Amino acid sequence: MPGVGKMQSLLFQLILMSFVFLNSVNNVNAGITSTFIRKEWPSVDIPLDNEVFAVPTGPNAFSFYCLHIFLLDKVHITQGNYDGNAVIISWVTADEPGSGKVQYGTSEKKYEFTAEGKMTNYTFCNYNSGYIHHVLVDGLEYDPKYYYKIGSGDSAREFWFQTPPMIGPDVSYKFGIIGDLGQTYNSLSTLEHYMQSGAQTVLFVGDLAYANRYQYNDVGIRWDSWGRFVERSTAYQPWIWSAGNHEIEYMPYMNEVIPFKSYLHRYPTPHLACKSSSPMWYAIRRASAHIIVLSSYSPFVKYTPQWIWFSEELKRVDREKTPWLIVLMHVPLYNSNEAHFMEGESVRAVFEEWFIHCKVDVIFAGHVHAYERSNRISNVRYNVSSGERYPVPDKSAPIYIIVGDGGNQEGLAERFRDPQPEYSAFREASYGHSTLEIRNRTHAFYQWNRNDDGKKVAIDSFVLHNQFWSNNLRRRKLKKHHWRSVLGRTASF
Ligand SMILES: *[C@@H]1O[C@H](CO)[C@@H](O)[C@H](O)[C@H]1NC(C)=O
Ligand SMILES: *[C@@H]1O[C@H](CO)[C@@H](O)[C@H](O)[C@H]1NC(C)=O
Ligand SMILES: *[C@@H]1O[C@H](CO)[C@@H](O)[C@H](O)[C@H]1NC(C)=O
Ligand SMILES: [Fe+2]
Numbered sequence: 001m002p003g004v005g006k007m008q009s010l011l012f013q014l015i016l017m018s019f020v021f022l023n024s025v026n027n028v029n030a031g032i033t034s035t036f037i038r039k040e041w042p043s044v045d046i047p048l049d050n051e052v053f054a055v056p057t058g059p060n061a062f063s064f065y066c067l068h069i070f071l072l073d074k075v076h077i078t079q080g081n082y083d084g085n086a087v088i089i090s091w092v093t094a095d096e097p098g099s100g101k102v103q104y105g106t107s108e109k110k111y112e113f114t115a116e117g118k119m120t121n122y123t124f125c126n127y128n129s130g131y132i133h134h135v136l137v138d139g140l141e142y143d144p145k146y147y148y149k150i151g152s153g154d155s156a157r158e159f160w161f162q163t164p165p166m167i168g169p170d171v172s173y174k175f176g177i178i179g180d181l182g183q184t185y186n187s188l189s190t191l192e193h194y195m196q197s198g199a200q201t202v203l204f205v206g207d208l209a210y211a212n213r214y215q216y217n218d219v220g221i222r223w224d225s226w227g228r229f230v231e232r233s234t235a236y237q238p239w240i241w242s243a244g245n246h247e248i249e250y251m252p253y254m255n256e257v258i259p260f261k262s263y264l265h266r267y268p269t270p271h272l273a274c275k276s277s278s279p280m281w282y283a284i285r286r287a288s289a290h291i292i293v294l295s296s297y298s299p300f301v302k303y304t305p306q307w308i309w310f311s312e313e314l315k316r317v318d319r320e321k322t323p324w325l326i327v328l329m330h331v332p333l334y335n336s337n338e339a340h341f342m343e344g345e346s347v348r349a350v351f352e353e354w355f356i357h358c359k360v361d362v363i364f365a366g367h368v369h370a371y372e373r374s375n376r377i378s379n380v381r382y383n384v385s386s387g388e389r390y391p392v393p394d395k396s397a398p399i400y401i402i403v404g405d406g407g408n409q410e411g412l413a414e415r416f417r418d419p420q421p422e423y424s425a426f427r428e429a430s431y432g433h434s435t436l437e438i439r440n441r442t443h444a445f446y447q448w449n450r451n452d453d454g455k456k457v458a459i460d461s462f463v464l465h466n467q468f469w470s471n472n473l474r475r476r477k478l479k480k481h482h483w484r485s486v487l488g489r490t491a492s493f
Helices: 002-026 059-064 185-196 217-234 261-266 305-316 345-357 470-477
Strands: 072-079 087-093 101-105 113-116 118-120 131-137 145-150 157-162 173-178 201-204 282-286 289-293 324-328 362-365 371-374 399-403 424-428 432-438 443-452 455-465
Touching: 072 157, 072 217, 087 145, 101 131, 113 131, 173 185, 173 399, 185 217, 185 432, 185 443, 201 324, 217 261, 289 305, 305 345, 371 443, 399 432, 424 455, 432 455
Parallel strands: 173 201, 289 324, 324 362, 362 399
Antiparallel strands: 072 087, 087 131, 101 113, 101 145, 118 131, 145 157, 173 432, 282 289, 371 399, 371 424, 432 443, 443 455
């Protein structure tokens, strides 16, 4: 009996979904629930002996044969200061501390400068992290390509990165957005597609390795394998980190009760440069964007350090210098998936009013393993006695985008709520990543790319108009709100 009921409701859902889809082709304002669902590969972690986790090739491949040469891997960089002319370079050496020096310069193999940093290590259950190095390289010039070398002798390895242009209102820049990545074959597909996109920096919306799906020593081992897995990108361009629930790792049964222990040891952020008291929440300015990173799983209610810092940081936002205001956090405020439905309500109750007041352009979140984009809506009129229960269209509101579709071992969140709520503009349960290409102070081009049979296909694309600049300019020029057509249905906002 329950089987029949389930079948009927599935059939009903299918009919409704195809109706919604057909309907929406003619009416761009209606929310679209894509009927496309592609799993591609099973949601299992890639086995540890797979080549994607291989110890790096190059000079230190000898390390297998020579006792005195040690491994140096899991290299990653992130922005090192407020305005982008510094990087933090991190790596791990397994067996001995090794040199904590970075040599760097603007021409290949000619390293004019040296920087030295800090070393840290930790245990997790019986796992021992090895020696984790973090080096701040600052005072860089804006724009050039820098080459850098870490380690010494036969174990040395060389990489490069490019610093961003100096911040300015019309500086163009391309960001990628990835969330909930994990280390499955789907994660690999997402990572490879991202690397084809030409984007210059990743905005990562939390849930990195999914190592907490393992127990005992394997937790640390899966943090290590993830570090090697993403090194192909993280060693060459900054990933702007934010923490998700999988980073908490509160595991009392194995005596691990310090939240975010692995994450904090491995992924430093430039929080001191923006006067934050914690690496969990911070802000950076890069090109023409001011990016604020929040921690959904750290205290955020009124009077907490995160709340106070965020209120202060918003005062430092200068749209004349950095027109684009972007917020990253793991939990989404507007989500119409059955998975994690309403989990962001407590954050919404505290911060939504600020987002509206400050005209945030876009808020990227993860957590839900699907893709979803909202309309510009707000629910700030609601309070427990007003009875105004529904979000309403609001031109000052950000667009909320969920990119929790990196491809981790928990699989896709395929059950969307039915009917699609009015706040939801487009949703699809597939793996993928997004890019945001800022052109100038008024225009940015946004795209969500689905992993489709090993290919990357742009599905949801539109021109994003800046909330601070476009509206004013547009009003002055009496330019009409217009819809564009890419793939038949590219709207502009
Ligand atoms: C960390 O490194 C120091 C210095 O080499 C060493 O004495 C200590 O035992 C290490 N601790 C852990 C937890 O590995
Ligand atoms: C709650 O909403 C009502 C109706 O909009 C409004 O009059 C009242 O001031 C609100 N209360 C608070 C504390 O925001
Ligand atoms: C900004 O870029 C858009 C899209 O490339 C272009 O149409 C527009 O004229 C530019 N605006 C300014 C002020 O340069
Ligand atoms: Fe999550």
